[in-house]
Amino acid sequence: MVIGMGLLDLNLHNKHPLAEIFRADFPALDNNVYLDSAATALKPQTMINATVEYYAHHTATAQRSLHQDALKVTAAVDEARQSVADFIHSQSSHEIIWTRGTTESINIIAQSYARPLLQVNDEIIVSELEHHSNLLPWLIVAKQTGAKLIKWSAEVNELSSLLSSKTKIVAITQMSNVTGFCPDLAKISQLVHQYNAILVVDGAQGVVHQPIDVTTLNIDFYAFSAHKLYGPTGLGVLYGKQHLLEQMDVWQGGGKMLKNASFLGFEVEELPYKFEAGTQNIAGILGFQATLSWLKKWDEAQLDCYLKQLVTYAESKLAQLKHIQFFQVKNSPIISFTIENIHHNDIAILLSEQNIAIRTGELCAKPLMDKLGCHGVIRISLMPYNNQQDIDSFISALQNAIELLT
Amino acid sequence: MLSQQTLFELFSKQYNWQDRYRQLIALAKQLPDFADEKKIEANQVYGCENRVWLTANKQSDNTFIFQGDSEGRIVKGLLTVLIIIANNKTAEQIKALDFHAILKQLKITDELSQSRLQGLDKLIERIKSQ
Numbered sequence: 001m002v003i004g005m006g007l008l009d010l011n012l013h014n015k016h017p018l019a020e021i022f023r024a025d026f027p028a029l030d031n032n033v034y035l036d037s038a039a040t041a042l043k044p045q046t047m048i049n050a051t052v053e054y055y056a057h058h059t060a061t062a063q064r065s066l067h068q069d070a071l072k073v074t075a076a077v078d079e080a081r082q083s084v085a086d087f088i089h090s091q092s093s094h095e096i097i098w099t100r101g102t103t104e105s106i107n108i109i110a111q112s113y114a115r116p117l118l119q120v121n122d123e124i125i126v127s128e129l130e131h132h133s134n135l136l137p138w139l140i141v142a143k144q145t146g147a148k149l150i151k152w153s154a155e156v157n158e159l160s161s162l163l164s165s166k167t168k169i170v171a172i173t174q175m176s177n178v179t180g181f182c183p184d185l186a187k188i189s190q191l192v193h194q195y196n197a198i199l200v201v202d203g204a205q206g207v208v209h210q211p212i213d214v215t216t217l218n219i220d221f222y223a224f225s226a227h228k229l230y231g232p233t234g235l236g237v238l239y240g241k242q243h244l245l246e247q248m249d250v251w252q253g254g255g256k257m258l259k260n261a262s263f264l265g266f267e268v269e270e271l272p273y274k275f276e277a278g279t280q281n282i283a284g285i286l287g288f289q290a291t292l293s294w295l296k297k298w299d300e301a302q303l304d305c306y307l308k309q310l311v312t313y314a315e316s317k318l319a320q321l322k323h324i325q326f327f328q329v330k331n332s333p334i335i336s337f338t339i340e341n342i343h344h345n346d347i348a349i350l351l352s353e354q355n356i357a358i359r360t361g362e363l364c365a366k367p368l369m370d371k372l373g374c375h376g377v378i379r380i381s382l383m384p385y386n387n388q389q390d391i392d393s394f395i396s397a398l399q400n401a402i403e404l405l406t
Numbered sequence: 407m408l409s410q411q412t413l414f415e416l417f418s419k420q421y422n423w424q425d426r427y428r429q430l431i432a433l434a435k436q437l438p439d440f441a442d443e444k445k446i447e448a449n450q451v452y453g454c455e456n457r458v459w460l461t462a463n464k465q466s467d468n469t470f471i472f473q474g475d476s477e478g479r480i481v482k483g484l485l486t487v488l489i490i491i492a493n494n495k496t497a498e499q500i501k502a503l504d505f506h507a508i509l510k511q512l513k514i515t516d517e518l519s520q521s522r523l524q525g526l527d528k529l530i531e532r533i534k535s536q
Contacts, residue, residue, distance in 0.1 A: 158449060
Protein backbone atom coordinates (compact mmCIF):
# COMPACT_ATOMS: atom_id res chain seq x y z
CA MET A 1 0.00 0.00 0.00
CA VAL A 2 1.24 3.47 -0.88
CA ILE A 3 1.54 5.81 2.06
CA GLY A 4 1.95 9.54 2.71
CA MET A 5 1.66 11.88 -0.26
CA GLY A 6 1.69 8.94 -2.60
CA LEU A 7 -1.63 7.82 -1.22
CA LEU A 8 -3.21 11.19 -1.92
CA ASP A 9 -2.20 10.86 -5.55
CA LEU A 10 -3.57 7.36 -5.79
CA ASN A 11 -5.93 7.26 -8.71
CA LEU A 12 -8.15 4.36 -7.83
CA HIS A 13 -10.41 4.74 -10.89
CA ASN A 14 -7.62 4.22 -13.34
CA LYS A 15 -6.30 1.28 -11.40
CA HIS A 16 -9.73 -0.28 -11.11
CA PRO A 17 -11.70 0.30 -14.32
CA LEU A 18 -14.15 -2.39 -13.19
CA ALA A 19 -15.19 -0.24 -10.24
CA GLU A 20 -16.13 2.61 -12.55
CA ILE A 21 -18.27 0.28 -14.67
CA PHE A 22 -19.87 -1.07 -11.49
CA ARG A 23 -20.62 2.46 -10.31
CA ALA A 24 -22.31 3.35 -13.60
CA ASP A 25 -25.04 0.79 -12.81
CA PHE A 26 -26.37 2.95 -9.95
CA PRO A 27 -28.53 5.83 -11.17
CA ALA A 28 -28.86 7.32 -7.66
CA LEU A 29 -25.16 8.21 -7.72
CA ASP A 30 -25.61 10.81 -10.45
CA ASN A 31 -25.73 13.73 -8.05
CA ASN A 32 -25.27 12.29 -4.63
CA VAL A 33 -22.43 11.45 -2.28
CA TYR A 34 -23.81 8.34 -0.67
CA LEU A 35 -21.89 6.95 2.30
CA ASP A 36 -24.80 5.36 4.15
CA SER A 37 -24.85 1.92 2.54
CA ALA A 38 -24.87 0.06 5.85
CA ALA A 39 -28.30 1.61 6.41
CA THR A 40 -29.46 0.66 2.95
CA ALA A 41 -27.53 0.03 -0.25
CA LEU A 42 -28.26 1.84 -3.49
CA LYS A 43 -30.03 -0.11 -6.21
CA PRO A 44 -28.61 -1.17 -9.57
CA GLN A 45 -30.63 -0.32 -12.68
CA THR A 46 -31.21 -4.04 -13.30
CA MET A 47 -33.10 -4.39 -10.03
CA ILE A 48 -35.16 -1.27 -10.71
CA ASN A 49 -36.01 -2.52 -14.23
CA ALA A 50 -37.18 -5.91 -12.96
CA THR A 51 -39.52 -4.28 -10.46
CA VAL A 52 -40.91 -1.83 -13.01
CA GLU A 53 -41.34 -4.63 -15.57
CA TYR A 54 -43.45 -6.62 -13.11
CA TYR A 55 -45.69 -3.69 -12.24
CA ALA A 56 -45.89 -2.36 -15.80
CA HIS A 57 -46.44 -5.54 -17.78
CA HIS A 58 -46.68 -8.72 -15.73
CA THR A 59 -48.62 -7.97 -12.56
CA ALA A 60 -50.04 -11.19 -11.17
CA THR A 61 -50.11 -13.08 -7.93
CA ALA A 62 -48.10 -16.20 -7.10
CA GLN A 63 -49.30 -19.67 -5.98
CA ARG A 64 -52.94 -18.82 -6.65
CA SER A 65 -54.34 -17.87 -10.05
CA LEU A 66 -53.79 -19.95 -13.16
CA HIS A 67 -53.49 -17.37 -15.92
CA GLN A 68 -50.25 -17.09 -17.83
CA ASP A 69 -48.59 -14.27 -15.94
CA ALA A 70 -49.63 -15.84 -12.62
CA LEU A 71 -47.97 -19.13 -13.57
CA LYS A 72 -44.82 -17.30 -14.63
CA VAL A 73 -44.73 -15.30 -11.42
CA THR A 74 -45.24 -18.46 -9.34
CA ALA A 75 -42.28 -20.08 -11.08
CA ALA A 76 -40.17 -16.93 -10.74
CA VAL A 77 -40.78 -16.68 -6.98
CA ASP A 78 -39.52 -20.21 -6.47
CA GLU A 79 -36.64 -19.66 -8.86
CA ALA A 80 -35.64 -16.67 -6.73
CA ARG A 81 -35.94 -18.85 -3.64
CA GLN A 82 -33.50 -21.30 -5.24
CA SER A 83 -31.13 -18.42 -6.06
CA VAL A 84 -31.12 -17.41 -2.40
CA ALA A 85 -30.52 -21.03 -1.35
CA ASP A 86 -27.55 -21.18 -3.72
CA PHE A 87 -26.28 -17.79 -2.57
CA ILE A 88 -26.04 -18.78 1.10
CA HIS A 89 -25.35 -22.47 0.35
CA SER A 90 -28.35 -23.94 2.06
CA GLN A 91 -29.16 -27.53 1.16
CA SER A 92 -32.66 -26.93 -0.09
CA SER A 93 -34.86 -24.04 -1.20
CA HIS A 94 -37.42 -25.36 1.32
CA GLU A 95 -35.20 -23.87 3.98
CA ILE A 96 -35.66 -20.35 2.60
CA ILE A 97 -38.61 -18.33 3.91
CA TRP A 98 -39.51 -14.92 2.48
CA THR A 99 -40.01 -12.31 5.19
CA ARG A 100 -40.21 -8.53 5.43
CA GLY A 101 -36.60 -8.26 6.53
CA THR A 102 -33.99 -9.36 9.07
CA THR A 103 -36.13 -8.02 11.91
CA GLU A 104 -39.14 -10.13 10.99
CA SER A 105 -36.94 -13.18 10.40
CA ILE A 106 -35.45 -13.00 13.90
CA ASN A 107 -38.85 -12.36 15.47
CA ILE A 108 -40.15 -15.52 13.78
CA ILE A 109 -37.29 -17.53 15.30
CA ALA A 110 -37.95 -16.03 18.73
CA GLN A 111 -41.72 -16.56 18.64
CA SER A 112 -42.09 -19.77 16.64
CA TYR A 113 -38.96 -21.66 17.64
CA ALA A 114 -37.81 -20.26 20.98
CA ARG A 115 -41.05 -19.45 22.74
CA PRO A 116 -42.47 -22.99 22.89
CA LEU A 117 -39.03 -24.40 23.73
CA LEU A 118 -37.80 -22.10 26.50
CA GLN A 119 -38.37 -22.94 30.16
CA VAL A 120 -37.86 -20.72 33.19
CA ASN A 121 -34.10 -20.13 33.75
CA ASP A 122 -33.09 -21.42 30.34
CA GLU A 123 -30.46 -19.15 28.86
CA ILE A 124 -30.16 -17.19 25.62
CA ILE A 125 -26.66 -15.87 25.01
CA VAL A 126 -26.69 -12.64 23.00
CA SER A 127 -23.61 -10.66 22.05
CA GLU A 128 -23.41 -7.04 23.10
CA LEU A 129 -22.54 -6.03 19.54
CA GLU A 130 -26.06 -6.70 18.41
CA HIS A 131 -28.33 -4.37 16.50
CA HIS A 132 -31.63 -3.98 18.35
CA SER A 133 -33.20 -6.35 15.82
CA ASN A 134 -31.12 -9.20 17.27
CA LEU A 135 -31.70 -8.12 20.87
CA LEU A 136 -35.33 -7.05 21.29
CA PRO A 137 -36.86 -10.31 19.96
CA TRP A 138 -34.82 -12.15 22.62
CA LEU A 139 -35.75 -9.72 25.39
CA ILE A 140 -39.41 -10.18 24.46
CA VAL A 141 -39.29 -13.98 24.43
CA ALA A 142 -37.27 -14.01 27.67
CA LYS A 143 -40.01 -11.99 29.33
CA GLN A 144 -42.67 -14.33 27.95
CA THR A 145 -40.96 -17.52 29.08
CA GLY A 146 -38.88 -16.63 32.13
CA ALA A 147 -35.67 -17.46 30.28
CA LYS A 148 -32.57 -15.35 30.95
CA LEU A 149 -30.57 -13.22 28.57
CA ILE A 150 -26.81 -13.59 28.99
CA LYS A 151 -24.56 -10.81 27.73
CA TRP A 152 -21.53 -11.89 25.73
CA SER A 153 -18.62 -9.86 24.33
CA ALA A 154 -18.63 -11.85 21.04
CA GLU A 155 -15.14 -13.20 21.82
CA VAL A 156 -14.83 -16.96 21.36
CA ASN A 157 -12.87 -17.45 24.59
CA GLU A 158 -15.56 -15.90 26.70
CA LEU A 159 -18.26 -18.01 25.06
CA SER A 160 -16.89 -21.28 26.43
CA SER A 161 -17.28 -19.95 29.96
CA LEU A 162 -20.86 -18.81 29.34
CA LEU A 163 -22.17 -21.96 27.66
CA SER A 164 -23.85 -24.56 29.84
CA SER A 165 -26.61 -27.14 29.72
CA LYS A 166 -29.03 -24.26 30.32
CA THR A 167 -28.02 -22.54 27.08
CA LYS A 168 -30.65 -23.05 24.42
CA ILE A 169 -29.83 -20.31 21.92
CA VAL A 170 -26.79 -18.23 20.99
CA ALA A 171 -27.48 -15.13 18.89
CA ILE A 172 -24.67 -13.30 17.13
CA THR A 173 -24.14 -10.91 14.27
CA GLN A 174 -22.05 -11.84 11.25
CA MET A 175 -20.72 -8.27 11.15
CA SER A 176 -21.28 -5.41 13.58
CA ASN A 177 -23.10 -2.43 12.06
CA VAL A 178 -21.03 -0.13 14.28
CA THR A 179 -17.50 -1.51 14.39
CA GLY A 180 -17.52 -3.83 11.38
CA PHE A 181 -16.19 -6.61 13.64
CA CYS A 182 -16.81 -10.09 12.21
CA PRO A 183 -16.96 -12.81 14.87
CA ASP A 184 -15.32 -16.17 14.20
CA LEU A 185 -18.51 -18.02 13.24
CA ALA A 186 -16.77 -21.34 12.56
CA LYS A 187 -15.36 -21.59 16.08
CA ILE A 188 -18.51 -20.20 17.66
CA SER A 189 -20.68 -22.71 15.82
CA GLN A 190 -18.50 -25.59 16.96
CA LEU A 191 -18.74 -24.53 20.61
CA VAL A 192 -22.46 -23.83 20.51
CA HIS A 193 -23.21 -27.27 19.12
CA GLN A 194 -21.08 -29.00 21.74
CA TYR A 195 -23.74 -27.81 24.17
CA ASN A 196 -26.64 -28.74 21.91
CA ALA A 197 -27.69 -25.13 21.69
CA ILE A 198 -28.72 -23.57 18.41
CA LEU A 199 -26.90 -20.78 16.63
CA VAL A 200 -28.78 -17.78 15.24
CA VAL A 201 -26.77 -15.47 12.97
CA ASP A 202 -27.88 -11.96 11.98
CA GLY A 203 -26.46 -11.57 8.48
CA ALA A 204 -27.87 -8.09 7.76
CA GLN A 205 -24.43 -6.49 7.36
CA GLY A 206 -22.29 -9.58 6.86
CA VAL A 207 -24.15 -10.93 3.85
CA VAL A 208 -22.99 -7.87 1.90
CA HIS A 209 -19.29 -8.21 2.57
CA GLN A 210 -18.55 -11.87 3.27
CA PRO A 211 -19.53 -14.98 1.36
CA ILE A 212 -21.67 -17.11 3.65
CA ASP A 213 -22.05 -20.89 3.70
CA VAL A 214 -24.70 -21.80 6.24
CA THR A 215 -24.18 -25.52 5.67
CA THR A 216 -20.42 -25.63 6.20
CA LEU A 217 -20.65 -23.23 9.14
CA ASN A 218 -23.45 -25.34 10.58
CA ILE A 219 -25.66 -22.32 11.27
CA ASP A 220 -29.13 -23.20 12.52
CA PHE A 221 -30.89 -19.95 11.62
CA TYR A 222 -29.65 -17.15 9.39
CA ALA A 223 -31.45 -13.88 8.67
CA PHE A 224 -30.79 -11.06 6.24
CA SER A 225 -32.51 -8.24 4.36
CA ALA A 226 -32.51 -7.78 0.60
CA HIS A 227 -32.20 -4.01 0.77
CA LYS A 228 -28.68 -3.96 2.20
CA LEU A 229 -27.55 -6.27 -0.60
CA TYR A 230 -28.52 -3.91 -3.47
CA GLY A 231 -32.04 -5.35 -3.40
CA PRO A 232 -35.53 -3.97 -2.73
CA THR A 233 -36.81 -2.80 0.65
CA GLY A 234 -39.47 -4.78 2.47
CA LEU A 235 -38.00 -8.17 1.62
CA GLY A 236 -35.94 -10.42 3.82
CA VAL A 237 -34.92 -14.02 4.20
CA LEU A 238 -35.13 -16.48 7.03
CA TYR A 239 -32.98 -19.54 6.58
CA GLY A 240 -33.54 -22.40 8.99
CA LYS A 241 -32.40 -26.00 9.01
CA GLN A 242 -35.23 -28.06 7.62
CA HIS A 243 -35.80 -30.18 10.74
CA LEU A 244 -36.02 -27.04 12.88
CA LEU A 245 -38.43 -25.29 10.55
CA GLU A 246 -40.55 -28.45 10.40
CA GLN A 247 -40.92 -28.65 14.17
CA MET A 248 -41.85 -24.96 14.47
CA ASP A 249 -45.36 -23.65 14.86
CA VAL A 250 -46.65 -21.34 12.19
CA TRP A 251 -46.11 -17.65 12.69
CA GLN A 252 -49.08 -16.07 10.98
CA GLY A 253 -52.27 -17.56 9.64
CA GLY A 254 -53.83 -16.66 6.32
CA GLY A 255 -54.03 -17.55 2.67
CA LYS A 256 -51.87 -20.32 1.24
CA MET A 257 -50.12 -21.42 4.44
CA LEU A 258 -52.55 -24.31 4.84
CA LYS A 259 -53.55 -27.57 3.19
CA ASN A 260 -57.01 -27.72 4.64
CA ALA A 261 -59.19 -25.53 6.82
CA SER A 262 -62.58 -25.72 8.45
CA PHE A 263 -64.22 -24.14 11.47
CA LEU A 264 -62.74 -27.01 13.49
CA GLY A 265 -59.14 -26.31 12.60
CA PHE A 266 -56.53 -26.42 9.87
CA GLU A 267 -53.65 -28.45 8.53
CA VAL A 268 -50.51 -26.47 7.68
CA GLU A 269 -48.86 -26.45 4.26
CA GLU A 270 -45.40 -27.95 3.70
CA LEU A 271 -42.22 -25.92 3.94
CA PRO A 272 -41.55 -23.19 3.00
CA TYR A 273 -45.14 -22.11 2.41
CA LYS A 274 -46.39 -22.71 5.94
CA PHE A 275 -44.51 -19.57 7.02
CA GLU A 276 -45.73 -17.43 4.13
CA ALA A 277 -49.33 -16.50 4.83
CA GLY A 278 -50.81 -13.90 2.52
CA THR A 279 -49.54 -12.43 -0.71
CA GLN A 280 -45.78 -12.12 -0.77
CA ASN A 281 -43.75 -9.08 -1.81
CA ILE A 282 -43.67 -10.33 -5.40
CA ALA A 283 -42.20 -7.21 -6.98
CA GLY A 284 -39.50 -7.32 -4.32
CA ILE A 285 -38.77 -11.00 -4.89
CA LEU A 286 -38.48 -10.50 -8.66
CA GLY A 287 -36.29 -7.46 -8.07
CA PHE A 288 -34.09 -9.45 -5.72
CA GLN A 289 -33.79 -12.30 -8.18
CA ALA A 290 -32.55 -9.76 -10.75
CA THR A 291 -30.12 -8.40 -8.14
CA LEU A 292 -28.68 -11.85 -7.39
CA SER A 293 -28.21 -12.62 -11.11
CA TRP A 294 -26.61 -9.23 -11.61
CA LEU A 295 -24.24 -9.80 -8.66
CA LYS A 296 -22.91 -12.96 -10.30
CA LYS A 297 -21.54 -11.09 -13.28
CA TRP A 298 -18.99 -9.13 -11.22
CA ASP A 299 -15.54 -10.29 -10.23
CA GLU A 300 -16.06 -10.26 -6.48
CA ALA A 301 -12.36 -10.51 -5.64
CA GLN A 302 -11.52 -7.51 -7.78
CA LEU A 303 -14.31 -5.37 -6.33
CA ASP A 304 -13.32 -6.44 -2.84
CA CYS A 305 -9.70 -5.48 -3.45
CA TYR A 306 -10.86 -2.08 -4.75
CA LEU A 307 -13.10 -1.57 -1.71
CA LYS A 308 -10.22 -2.36 0.65
CA GLN A 309 -8.06 0.30 -1.02
CA LEU A 310 -10.89 2.80 -0.82
CA VAL A 311 -11.30 2.01 2.90
CA THR A 312 -7.56 2.49 3.49
CA TYR A 313 -7.76 5.80 1.65
CA ALA A 314 -10.76 6.99 3.72
CA GLU A 315 -9.14 5.91 6.97
CA SER A 316 -5.89 7.69 6.15
CA LYS A 317 -7.73 10.91 5.28
CA LEU A 318 -9.84 10.76 8.45
CA ALA A 319 -6.80 10.01 10.60
CA GLN A 320 -5.42 13.42 9.65
CA LEU A 321 -8.30 15.14 11.45
CA LYS A 322 -7.65 16.43 14.94
CA HIS A 323 -9.40 14.93 17.96
CA ILE A 324 -10.87 12.00 16.05
CA GLN A 325 -11.53 8.69 17.77
CA PHE A 326 -12.21 5.57 15.73
CA PHE A 327 -14.39 2.67 16.82
CA GLN A 328 -14.17 0.29 13.89
CA VAL A 329 -11.87 -2.64 13.27
CA LYS A 330 -9.12 -2.13 10.73
CA ASN A 331 -10.03 -2.38 7.02
CA SER A 332 -13.75 -2.40 7.65
CA PRO A 333 -16.03 -0.80 5.04
CA ILE A 334 -17.96 0.48 8.06
CA ILE A 335 -16.06 3.37 9.65
CA SER A 336 -17.43 4.81 12.91
CA PHE A 337 -15.85 7.69 14.77
CA THR A 338 -16.43 10.65 17.03
CA ILE A 339 -14.78 14.05 17.14
CA GLU A 340 -13.99 15.34 20.58
CA ASN A 341 -16.35 18.07 21.86
CA ILE A 342 -18.54 17.96 18.76
CA HIS A 343 -21.97 16.34 18.90
CA HIS A 344 -22.60 13.87 16.09
CA ASN A 345 -25.97 15.47 15.37
CA ASP A 346 -24.30 18.80 14.53
CA ILE A 347 -22.08 16.99 12.05
CA ALA A 348 -25.12 15.20 10.58
CA ILE A 349 -26.94 18.51 10.04
CA LEU A 350 -23.98 20.23 8.43
CA LEU A 351 -23.17 17.28 6.15
CA SER A 352 -26.81 17.02 5.12
CA GLU A 353 -26.64 20.69 4.17
CA GLN A 354 -23.77 19.76 1.84
CA ASN A 355 -25.62 16.78 0.31
CA ILE A 356 -23.50 14.12 1.92
CA ALA A 357 -25.42 11.07 3.09
CA ILE A 358 -24.01 9.51 6.24
CA ARG A 359 -25.46 8.07 9.45
CA THR A 360 -25.06 9.33 13.00
CA GLY A 361 -26.37 8.38 16.41
CA GLU A 362 -26.65 5.17 18.37
CA LEU A 363 -27.09 3.12 15.18
CA CYS A 364 -29.75 0.92 16.83
CA ALA A 365 -27.07 -0.57 19.04
CA LYS A 366 -27.55 1.08 22.43
CA PRO A 367 -25.83 -1.63 24.52
CA LEU A 368 -22.74 -1.40 22.30
CA MET A 369 -22.74 2.41 22.62
CA ASP A 370 -22.80 1.99 26.42
CA LYS A 371 -19.85 -0.37 26.17
CA LEU A 372 -17.92 2.02 23.93
CA GLY A 373 -18.79 4.81 26.37
CA CYS A 374 -20.43 7.15 23.89
CA HIS A 375 -23.90 8.50 23.12
CA GLY A 376 -23.52 8.10 19.41
CA VAL A 377 -21.06 8.01 16.56
CA ILE A 378 -20.61 9.32 13.05
CA ARG A 379 -20.61 6.43 10.57
CA ILE A 380 -19.67 6.24 6.94
CA SER A 381 -20.12 2.94 5.14
CA LEU A 382 -18.53 2.19 1.80
CA MET A 383 -19.48 -0.01 -1.13
CA PRO A 384 -17.59 -0.76 -4.34
CA TYR A 385 -19.80 1.84 -6.08
CA ASN A 386 -18.12 4.57 -4.07
CA ASN A 387 -15.05 6.30 -5.40
CA GLN A 388 -12.20 8.48 -4.28
CA GLN A 389 -14.15 11.61 -5.21
CA ASP A 390 -16.90 10.59 -2.75
CA ILE A 391 -14.33 10.36 0.04
CA ASP A 392 -12.75 13.67 -0.92
CA SER A 393 -16.14 15.43 -1.00
CA PHE A 394 -17.02 13.93 2.35
CA ILE A 395 -13.72 14.93 3.98
CA SER A 396 -13.99 18.46 2.66
CA ALA A 397 -17.62 18.75 3.87
CA LEU A 398 -16.59 17.33 7.25
CA GLN A 399 -13.76 19.85 7.53
CA ASN A 400 -16.24 22.65 6.76
CA ALA A 401 -18.56 21.34 9.45
CA ILE A 402 -15.79 21.09 12.05
CA GLU A 403 -14.61 24.59 11.16
CA LEU A 404 -18.15 25.94 11.73
CA LEU A 405 -18.46 24.15 15.04
CA THR A 406 -15.13 25.13 16.59
CA MET B 407 -30.23 37.55 26.47
CA LEU B 408 -30.62 39.21 23.08
CA SER B 409 -33.76 41.17 22.41
CA GLN B 410 -36.13 40.02 19.73
CA GLN B 411 -35.26 43.12 17.73
CA THR B 412 -31.54 42.35 17.81
CA LEU B 413 -32.35 38.83 16.73
CA PHE B 414 -34.24 40.14 13.69
CA GLU B 415 -31.41 42.51 12.86
CA LEU B 416 -28.89 39.68 13.08
CA PHE B 417 -30.79 37.47 10.68
CA SER B 418 -32.07 40.20 8.37
CA LYS B 419 -28.82 40.45 6.46
CA GLN B 420 -28.26 38.12 3.54
CA TYR B 421 -26.03 35.29 4.53
CA ASN B 422 -24.93 32.09 2.88
CA TRP B 423 -25.88 28.88 4.66
CA GLN B 424 -22.58 28.65 6.51
CA ASP B 425 -23.09 32.13 7.98
CA ARG B 426 -26.61 31.27 9.11
CA TYR B 427 -25.30 28.23 10.96
CA ARG B 428 -22.46 30.30 12.39
CA GLN B 429 -25.11 32.70 13.73
CA LEU B 430 -27.10 29.87 15.29
CA ILE B 431 -24.00 28.33 16.84
CA ALA B 432 -22.98 31.70 18.26
CA LEU B 433 -26.51 32.28 19.57
CA ALA B 434 -26.36 28.99 21.46
CA LYS B 435 -23.82 30.61 23.77
CA GLN B 436 -26.58 32.91 25.03
CA LEU B 437 -28.07 29.97 26.90
CA PRO B 438 -26.03 28.90 29.94
CA ASP B 439 -25.35 25.15 30.09
CA PHE B 440 -27.64 23.24 32.45
CA ALA B 441 -26.11 21.73 35.56
CA ASP B 442 -26.50 17.94 35.68
CA GLU B 443 -29.28 18.18 38.30
CA LYS B 444 -31.38 20.17 35.83
CA LYS B 445 -30.90 17.58 33.09
CA ILE B 446 -33.72 15.46 34.48
CA GLU B 447 -36.40 13.57 32.65
CA ALA B 448 -39.11 16.08 33.56
CA ASN B 449 -37.17 18.78 31.71
CA GLN B 450 -36.29 16.67 28.69
CA VAL B 451 -37.98 17.25 25.34
CA TYR B 452 -38.32 13.95 23.52
CA GLY B 453 -38.44 13.48 19.79
CA CYS B 454 -35.23 15.36 18.99
CA GLU B 455 -32.13 13.72 17.51
CA ASN B 456 -30.05 14.94 20.43
CA ARG B 457 -31.08 15.41 24.01
CA VAL B 458 -32.77 18.75 24.75
CA TRP B 459 -33.88 20.15 28.11
CA LEU B 460 -36.25 23.04 28.68
CA THR B 461 -37.54 24.78 31.82
CA ALA B 462 -40.12 27.55 32.17
CA ASN B 463 -40.45 29.93 35.11
CA LYS B 464 -43.61 31.93 35.60
CA GLN B 465 -42.93 35.44 36.87
CA SER B 466 -45.17 37.58 39.10
CA ASP B 467 -46.67 39.32 36.05
CA ASN B 468 -47.66 35.90 34.61
CA THR B 469 -45.06 36.03 31.85
CA PHE B 470 -42.59 33.21 31.33
CA ILE B 471 -38.81 33.02 31.24
CA PHE B 472 -37.48 29.93 29.50
CA GLN B 473 -34.11 28.26 29.87
CA GLY B 474 -32.82 25.47 27.74
CA ASP B 475 -29.88 23.29 26.89
CA SER B 476 -29.02 20.72 24.24
CA GLU B 477 -26.15 18.40 23.44
CA GLY B 478 -25.98 19.71 19.90
CA ARG B 479 -24.98 23.29 19.26
CA ILE B 480 -27.20 23.83 16.23
CA VAL B 481 -30.30 22.60 18.02
CA LYS B 482 -29.32 24.75 20.99
CA GLY B 483 -29.05 27.72 18.65
CA LEU B 484 -32.54 27.05 17.32
CA LEU B 485 -33.76 26.68 20.88
CA THR B 486 -32.23 30.06 21.69
CA VAL B 487 -34.17 31.65 18.83
CA LEU B 488 -37.42 30.09 20.06
CA ILE B 489 -36.74 31.19 23.64
CA ILE B 490 -35.97 34.78 22.61
CA ILE B 491 -39.29 34.84 20.78
CA ALA B 492 -41.26 33.31 23.66
CA ASN B 493 -39.65 34.98 26.67
CA ASN B 494 -41.50 37.60 28.69
CA LYS B 495 -44.86 36.61 27.24
CA THR B 496 -47.91 35.18 28.97
CA ALA B 497 -49.17 31.68 28.22
CA GLU B 498 -51.88 33.14 26.03
CA GLN B 499 -49.46 35.29 24.10
CA ILE B 500 -47.16 32.30 23.59
CA LYS B 501 -50.04 30.16 22.35
CA ALA B 502 -50.88 32.83 19.79
CA LEU B 503 -47.32 32.94 18.43
CA ASP B 504 -46.79 31.61 14.93
CA PHE B 505 -43.25 30.28 15.39
CA HIS B 506 -43.03 28.91 11.89
CA ALA B 507 -43.92 32.28 10.35
CA ILE B 508 -41.28 33.99 12.49
CA LEU B 509 -38.63 31.40 11.61
CA LYS B 510 -39.51 31.91 7.97
CA GLN B 511 -39.16 35.66 8.38
CA LEU B 512 -35.73 35.07 9.90
CA LYS B 513 -34.95 32.92 6.84
CA ILE B 514 -34.20 29.97 9.09
CA THR B 515 -37.01 27.66 7.98
CA ASP B 516 -36.49 27.88 4.24
CA GLU B 517 -32.75 27.84 4.08
CA LEU B 518 -31.68 25.39 6.74
CA SER B 519 -32.67 21.79 6.27
CA GLN B 520 -32.35 21.29 10.04
CA SER B 521 -35.62 23.19 10.43
CA ARG B 522 -37.39 20.40 8.55
CA LEU B 523 -36.54 18.00 11.34
CA GLN B 524 -39.40 16.85 13.46
CA GLY B 525 -37.51 17.95 16.57
CA LEU B 526 -38.28 21.59 15.93
CA ASP B 527 -42.01 20.98 16.21
CA LYS B 528 -41.47 19.13 19.47
CA LEU B 529 -39.64 22.15 20.87
CA ILE B 530 -42.40 24.52 19.78
CA GLU B 531 -45.04 22.17 21.20
CA ARG B 532 -43.24 22.12 24.56
CA ILE B 533 -42.89 25.91 24.72
CA LYS B 534 -46.56 26.32 23.86
CA SER B 535 -47.64 23.82 26.51
CA GLN B 536 -47.19 26.34 29.35
